[in-house]
Amino acid sequence: MALLKVLKYPDPRLHKVAERVEDFDAALIKFVDDMKDTMYDQKGIGLAATQVDVHKRIIVIDVSEDKNEAITLINPTLMQFSGDQQYDEGCLSVPGFFETINRHENIKIQYQDIEGNLKELTANGLLSVCIQHEMDHLVGKVFVEYLSQLKQQRIKKKIQKLLKN
Ligand code: QAP
Numbered sequence: 001m002a003l004l005k006v007l008k009y010p011d012p013r014l015h016k017v018a019e020r021v022e023d024f025d026a027a028l029i030k031f032v033d034d035m036k037d038t039m040y041d042q043k044g045i046g047l048a049a050t051q052v053d054v055h056k057r058i059i060v061i062d063v064s065e066d067k068n069e070a071i072t073l074i075n076p077t078l079m080q081f082s083g084d085q086q087y088d089e090g091c092l093s094v095p096g097f098f099e100t101i102n103r104h105e106n107i108k109i110q111y112q113d114i115e116g117n118l119k120e121l122t123a124n125g126l127l128s129v130c131i132q133h134e135m136d137h138l139v140g141k142v143f144v145e146y147l148s149q150l151k152q153q154r155i156k157k158k159i160q161k162l163l164k165n
């Protein structure tokens with residue numbers, strides 16, 4: 001088991017755009033395991049590779065009660081969406097902040113599993129929100145960027161202060 005270092009907003013590396021995964025090999029399996037360990041260690045429900053400074057289209061999520069139903073999404077693409085929902089979102093890269101964000105209610109995605117098999121997933125509620133939040137990371141977007149500039153500035157300053165202490 002290995003824990004990875006999570007980048008903190010406003011680190012500019014959080015704005016890099018991730019590339020497709022092409023090699024479904026042992027190194028990928030090891031990296032995904034490390035991502036899951038890191039997510040569970042930090043009490044997260046989702047983590048994108050971008051957040052650990054690896055710019056590949058890889059996401060791990062576990063929204064289950066017992067934290068034993070991790071899902072791995074590789075090269076996810078949004079196929080369909082409908083409806084709207086508001087959710088109080090947080091992020092391991094933005095410690096201590098939760099803000100209400102608008103998202104699609106229902107989504108359908110296509111992705112590859114750890115072996116490279118093409119799969120589809122339909123989601124609603126928290127899982128849907130979490131997938132959309134993590135897919136944003138893969139294109140360099142952090143949830144606070146949906147907030148006003150004023151709120152973004154306040155959050156930046158508070159985190160920078162937090163990181164100094
Ligand atoms: C994304 O975020 C998410 O500030 C995943 O002190 C979150 O796992 C999608 C966390 C909520 C939808 C709803 C954040 C843990 C975890 C913190 C996370 C903190 C401790 C965030």
Ligand code: CO
Nearest residue numbers: 090091092093
């Ligand atoms: Co996040």
